[in-house]
Amino acid sequence: MSKLAVNTKEDLNVLNQHLSEPNTHVFVLVFMEECGPCKATRPEWDKIEVADKDKNVVVADVNSRLLLDDSNKIEHVGDVMAYPTIKHVHKGKVHDYSGADRSHASFEKWIKDASASASPNKSQSKVGGRKRRNIKTRRSGKRRTKRNAKKSEKRVRKGCEKKSVKRNAKMQK
Numbered sequence: 001m002s003k004l005a006v007n008t009k010e011d012l013n014v015l016n017q018h019l020s021e022p023n024t025h026v027f028v029l030v031f032m033e034e035c036g037p038c039k040a041t042r043p044e045w046d047k048i049e050v051a052d053k054d055k056n057v058v059v060a061d062v063n064s065r066l067l068l069d070d071s072n073k074i075e076h077v078g079d080v081m082a083y084p085t086i087k088h089v090h091k092g093k094v095h096d097y098s099g100a101d102r103s104h105a106s107f108e109k110w111i112k113d114a115s116a117s118a119s120p121n122k123s124q125s126k127v128g129g130r131k132r133r134n135i136k137t138r139r140s141g142k143r144r145t146k147r148n149a150k151k152s153e154k155r156v157r158k159g160c161e162k163k164s165v166k167r168n169a170k171m172q173k
Contacts, residue, residue, distance in 0.1 A: 003048070004060040012066060016075045018058045019089055025057045025115040028077060030085040032064040038084045040102065045086075047104040048111065057115045088114050 006015050018026050029045045031038040048059050064083060066072050074080075076089050086097035088110075095114070099106055 002055075002058050004058055006060055006062040006066060009066070009072060012062070012072055012074070015058075015060050015062070018060075019075045019077075022091055023056050024090070025111075026089045027057070027059045027111055027114075028074065028085075028087045028089065029061040030064055030067070030074070030077075030080045030083065030087075031061060032083040035083045037102075041084045041086075044102055044104045045107060048107055057111065059111065090114075 004011065004015055004018070006012050015026070015028075018024050029042070031042050033039075042061065045059075045061060062074065064080065067074070067080065076092055076094055077087055078094070088095045088097070097110060099110065
């Protein structure tokens with residue numbers, strides 16, 4: 001494992017070379033110096049230990065000021081919309097860190113699990129917990145899970161069917 005602090009264009013070129021290597025796992029933290037959550041996350045990220053046995057793992061932290069110039073881009077990562085942004089890139093596929101815990105131990109566990117397994121999504125789900133898709137309901141505007149929304153739609157349909165049956169019965173009388 002190697003650590004890389006990306007503060008210049010040359011450092012960014014080295015990072016992009018690592019990103020283009022097929023057997024390398026690259027873990028990237030993009031931070032902004034003025035950002036409060038970044039100030040809390042970065043010291044924990046810096047505690048990640050470098051082990052000589054993991055030569056196919058690169059841990060990098062990128063200063064967002066470097067990305068202000070349009071010619072400076074991180075390959076495979078795309079545009080960074082929020083700070084701090086934590087991503088894992090392997091074989092051109094990008095996976096976001098989905099854990100709420102931003103401690104040194106959770107970062108190391110995520111890196112160890114993702115670099116050891118063929119599919120880093122499994123390790124992310126362990127760190128980040130179960131993902132739920134929320135959707136807005138039409139009437140109340142409250143957010144509900146997709147499963148609950150389907151149940152309520154079935155109830156509404158059954159209610160509408162009962163009302164239509166009653167209306168048809170009244171019309172036939």
